[in-house]
Amino acid sequence: MKLEKALCLGLALLIPELALAKLPFSNELFGKVEATMDFCTQIDPPKAEKYQEKKKLIVKGLPDNEVAEARATEEYKTAYHSTTEEAAKGPKDEAVKSCSAALESKN
Secondary structure, eight states, rough: OHHHHHHHHHHHHHHHHHHHHHSOOOOHHHHHHHHHHHHHHHOOOGGHHHHHHHHHHHTTTSSSSHHHHHHTHHHHHHHHHHHHHHHSSOOOHHHHHHHHHHHHOOO
């Protein structure tokens, strides 16, 4: 649970920085961020569109082929899978609060 909160808070702070970058983040971090936004979409359906908008900001302006290549790496896949598993372990109500906090961060 503490890990989940820390992860969501950390990602909420990193998303604006990642959105301004040109793929200077690792495939591992990319996998963690996308997994978190996808997890939030699943557990908080009323705000699903907002989570997906945040997710799109991360790759805004990047060539589709670079994004696809990053998603195809083992680092991305491993990070995505482990983040999804870890996030699912905590209480849903706490996860929804953490996800909502990520939405409130500045873009």
